Amino acid sequence: MGWVEERQGPRGTRFIAVYRDVRGAKRSAGTYRSEKEAIKAWHRAEEGLSVGKVGDPKRSRQTLARYAEAEWFPNHVIELTTRENYRYLLNRYVLPGLGHIRMVELIPHHVREWIADLHNEHGARPPTIREAKVVLDAILTTALNDQVVLIHAGRGVKTPPVARKPRRIITVEQYDAIYAALHDDTMRLLVETKIETGLRWGELTELRPRDLDPKARVLTVSRAVVELKARGRPDGVRFVVKDYPKDKEWRQLSLTVRLVKQIRAHIKSNRLGPGDLLFPCPAPTETPHRRPAQLPDPETLGLTQPNVMGRQYQHGTLTAYQSAPCRCRHCKDAVASYRAARRAAGRDSPRRPRQVHTDGHIPNRWFRSNIWDPAVAAADIGFRVTPHGLRHAHASWLLAGGADLQVVKERLGHGSIATTGKYLHALPGADQAALDALDAFRSRPAIAATPGAAAREDELSEMRDLVARLSKMLETTGESTGEARSGTG
Secondary structure, three states: OOEEEEEEEOOEEEEEEEEEOOOOOEEEEEEEOOHHHHHHHHHHHHHHHHOOOOOOHHHHOOEHHHHHHHHHHHHOOOOHHHHHHHHHHHHHHHHHHHOOOEHHHOOHHHHHHHHHHHHHOOOOOHHHHHHHHHHHHHHHHHHHHOOOOOOOOOOOOOOOOOOOOOOOOOOHHHHHHHHHHOOOHHHHHHHHHHHHHOOOHHHHOOOOHHHEEOOOOEEEEOOEEEEOOOOOOHHHOOEEEEOOOOOOOOEEEEOOHHHHHHHHHHHHHOOOOOOOOOOOOOOOOOOOOOOOOOOOOHHHOOEOOOOOOOOOOEOOOHHHHHHOOOOOHHHHHHHHHHHHHHHHOOOOOOOOOOOOOOOOOOOHHHHHHHHHHHHHHHHOOOOOOOOOHHHHHHHHHHHHOOOOHHHHHHHHOOOOHHHHHOOOOOOOOOOHHHHHHHHHHHOOOOOOOOHHHHHHHHHHHHHHHHHHHHHHHHHHHHHHHHHHHHHHO
């Protein structure tokens, strides 16, 4: 129930229309000259409040930065890794460009200018601009739902197009080459499990012996671990185990007899309990500092690329490493030899080996730099492939082998069958059958003119003439019959 408050001023009595919002806070619906107008005003305000059309005008006058930091981001329910990514995009792109604008004043024109500035002035790539726009749209959508703004300033605003690159899928031969280059038995089993199950990294590294039913040869995927990389992560925890996979639904995968035997042997040899990690991070080992046996003459190596000042330096020198700056193997060897000499002379203390901070889970970056990338380089397959590429290969191999599309979708945990359909014909040479059919059609031999074919053509010609004469006779007979009937009548 609203009311009217009187206020005395230099221009006489003024009447303030007052009401309470949904939270019970006292709000003003305006100041009027007459009490009657004020009563009508608080009635309109309460009617609009009852249908959800009236918000707090003060909230729309706050800046985008204040709304995002005080209301949207703390209360937005998202995954922890997504929150880290949103935090970076907010600080790096969204708030510096649009944070100073008040919510009520933010219009599509400002968003278009912001996108153009990111592209032209800051050199942001189209995928990055698209991700930043997703964060901005999420803020504005919430503000529109909360009646902080009346329009969605980002709706209809386009971002630079992002070219979709073809997906490279490794073949069985290329996978075998990478597998042969691995030297640790645990890492080999990890890679083999990933290629045969298609699990995501967080699902794979969170597997425990209790998740496997060896008799039924069924693996249950019920958890996933996420690795937080931001410095300001909550409670300083780096690895967080979620009680659900990415698709928020448990799934069960059938395994081959061979893989089940390997996993059971691995569990037995390492004496793993039901709750232990199936693939724990190995203990860090101290690697000796590399020192090249012999350095080539820098005069024979040529010059580096010009630096920002346009200057060039001899490869294989400290100056080239520091001032070019060049990171080729020769320049790195020169620095390694220089530092080794200083350590040998007692002028430098050996640097302590880098420690792996983990609770037992394998960090993705550590696995790639220490296990996966060296094996890919040794296999020399000709293109860059990530551990996640094994998941793509798993899906493509299944579909190429004739597996049902719906079965593959459920096995991978995809939310949409359209996502699984992208792996159809993804293997190299999958469309070769179409090209072979086209080539066979274009290069087919011409039908040779044989005596039998000529005789057949003459026979068909005689039959056509006979049909034509017969039709003409029938037409003549019909006309004669018609004239006779008309004369009789």
